[in-house]
Every structure is written in structure tokens, then in C-alpha cells.
Amino acid sequence: MVYDGNIPQQTAGRTLGRYQIVRRIGRGGMADVWLCTDPRLNRQVAIKTLPAHDPQDTEFTRKFKIEAQAAAALTHPHIVSVHDYGEHRLPDGQVITFIVMPYISGGSLADRIETLLNTGTGMSVEEAVTYLSQAASAIDYAHQQGLIHRDIKPGNMLLRDTSWLLLSDFGIARLLSNSTEEMQTGTGFGTPEYMAPEQARGRGVGASDIYSLAVIAFQLFTGRLPFVAETTYTLTMQHILAPPPPRARLIHSYPSSWNGLFCMVWKKSQ
Known part of the structure; x- marks a missing residue:
């Protein structure tokens, strides 16, 4: 089961996997979007974090991988590409999944x-x-x-x-x-x-x-x-x-x- 709750704003400066969080740039009912830096490739990216879930919920993790891989396979000039995806464990033991995309600075x-x-x-x-x-x-x-x-x-x-x-x-x-x-x-x-x-x-x-x-x-x-x-x-x-x-x-x-x-x-x- 998926639980409510995402990374708190005060985590700016911390990391999601190898990505360094700069600031939150978007927030919705079910997901947050963060401006991050990829130190390996020296570029800015946008990372969408999904609601926290129990680490024992292997079914959610399985579905997440399937959907992330399917989205990453889309190659079209008018679809945002998926660079990467992963999981991050929170201090309370819950896990958030995230999707890494290019940072589009022009808004929506x-x-x-x-x-x-x-x-x-x-x-x-x-x-x-x-x-x-x-x-x-x-x-x-x-x-x-x-x-x-x-x-x-x-x-x-x-x-x-x-x-x-x-x-x-x-x-x-x-x-x-x-x-x-x-x-x-x-x-x-x-x-x-x-x-x-x-x-x-x-x-x-x-x-x-x-x-x-x-x-x-x-x-x-x-x-x-x-x-x-x-x-x-x-x-x-x-x-x-x-x-x-x-x-x-x-x-x-x-x-x-x-x-x-x-x-x-x-x-x-x-």
C-alpha cells in the first residue's frame, strides 16, 4: 500500500541516490518535483518523487519498475525523456521511488x-x-x-x-x-x-x-x-x-x- 508523505522541504542540500537536491520546484497531491544536480554528468535534472511506501511492498516496487522502464522507452520529440529511476530510504524506514527527467525551465x-x-x-x-x-x-x-x-x-x-x-x-x-x-x-x-x-x-x-x-x-x-x-x-x-x-x-x-x-x-x- 502507498502512504502519503514525501521528502520534506528542509532536505534541500541532501541527496536522492547520486543526485543532489537544490530545491522543490513543484508539488501536487501525489508527487513532488525537485530541481537537482547530477554530479556525474554535471547537469541539472528534475526528479519526481512519489509517495512513500512500506519497503515490504514489493508489488509496488515491481509495478514502479515496469512503468518507469515503459516511460523510458518512449522516444518522441514532444515527450519528456526519462533519464533514470530509483529508490531512496527515509529515516523512518519507508521508501520513496523517484523518476529522473531533464529540467525544463520554461514552465508548463x-x-x-x-x-x-x-x-x-x-x-x-x-x-x-x-x-x-x-x-x-x-x-x-x-x-x-x-x-x-x-x-x-x-x-x-x-x-x-x-x-x-x-x-x-x-x-x-x-x-x-x-x-x-x-x-x-x-x-x-x-x-x-x-x-x-x-x-x-x-x-x-x-x-x-x-x-x-x-x-x-x-x-x-x-x-x-x-x-x-x-x-x-x-x-x-x-x-x-x-x-x-x-x-x-x-x-x-x-x-x-x-x-x-x-x-x-x-x-x-x-
Whole structure:
């Protein structure tokens, strides 16, 4: 069983395997991301640490190795590569697993969206299409290799610059989706705002990634998410039962053909 809890912030300056921790650069509900230095190759890397688990949980360790190796086998210009992976024992005896990736300093698509919102400007059609086409290419390649992402969202899309997107975190959603609680409730691991209906029911398939990308497309072209709710349950039910709001109610500067694209992708993913 996986337990909550990651490396505390005060461990900056310590090590994960051979990697020296500089500082934490990201934090989510199930994982932290650390900027580290690789002294062997004299370069900076980003290391994602997963929740601590009991060292006797050999099944988690086995699944982690399988997922890490599968992610490392992906070779695509728009997928973040995996340099290394390993385990680190904490003082209390528990073990954390970690994945080593290149450090991408340009932030994420989520950061880009937030910046545009704060400045009151919209994303250009050209920029949005660039990001979406690159993400779609990465997703299609991964599906051809038999891998489903299960957590497609702007926060998992890193930007090398304003014209180059890299999709990250392949395998992590699958690894963290096997907890007893999720199996009992039927809730699939993912991000509710972007989660496909069948994944919310506990069955993530390739079309689930396409649905999530369609949600991002809607967000980029309209400046808002298709569904917003105060609770995860209500949000999930909106994804399952409600059609997306018509584009014409939200924005008027994009070609009407985008409505057809949204409807086509939504229908294909369900």
C-alpha cells in the first residue's frame, strides 16, 4: 500500500541516490518535483518523487519498475525523456521511488494559461494549434506503443519555449491508480476538470486521453473550462451527462469550424 508523505522541504542540500537536491520546484497531491544536480554528468535534472511506501511492498516496487522502464522507452520529440529511476530510504524506514527527467525551465502550459489570464489576453490561434498538434502527436505515438497517459492536463505539458511542448508523466497515473480506495469507489486517478467520463468510472482507455486533450482545446480557444463545479462529484457528473457549452456563447474571434472540431473530438472520445 502507498502512504502519503514525501521528502520534506528542509532536505534541500541532501541527496536522492547520486543526485543532489537544490530545491522543490513543484508539488501536487501525489508527487513532488525537485530541481537537482547530477554530479556525474554535471547537469541539472528534475526528479519526481512519489509517495512513500512500506519497503515490504514489493508489488509496488515491481509495478514502479515496469512503468518507469515503459516511460523510458518512449522516444518522441514532444515527450519528456526519462533519464533514470530509483529508490531512496527515509529515516523512518519507508521508501520513496523517484523518476529522473531533464529540467525544463520554461514552465508548463498551465503556467502559460495563468499568465494570459492575469494579463487579460487570449492565446492566439497559431499558438494554441501548435501546442495541441504537438501534444496530439505525442499522445498518438504513446498509444501506438501501448501506453495510455490517463492524466492529460496543462500541468503535465512542459514548455521548452513558446513554440515547443513536451508531454510528461507517462506511467505515473497508472502507477498511482491501484490503491484500495480507488478500486472500492470506482474513481479513476486523474484530474477531474479534464477527466473523461469512462475514466471517472474507473476505466481509462486511449480515447480518455483524446477527451482530455479536447478539454484543453476548449480551454485554449475559449479562455475557460467547459465545466466548473464546487465538488468533484458534480464536476464528474457534468462530464458524463452534459454537452460542452456552445463556443458562440463564449468567444467570437475564432472560426465557427472549431465548434465542429470540439463536437467531433467529444463524440470520438465517448
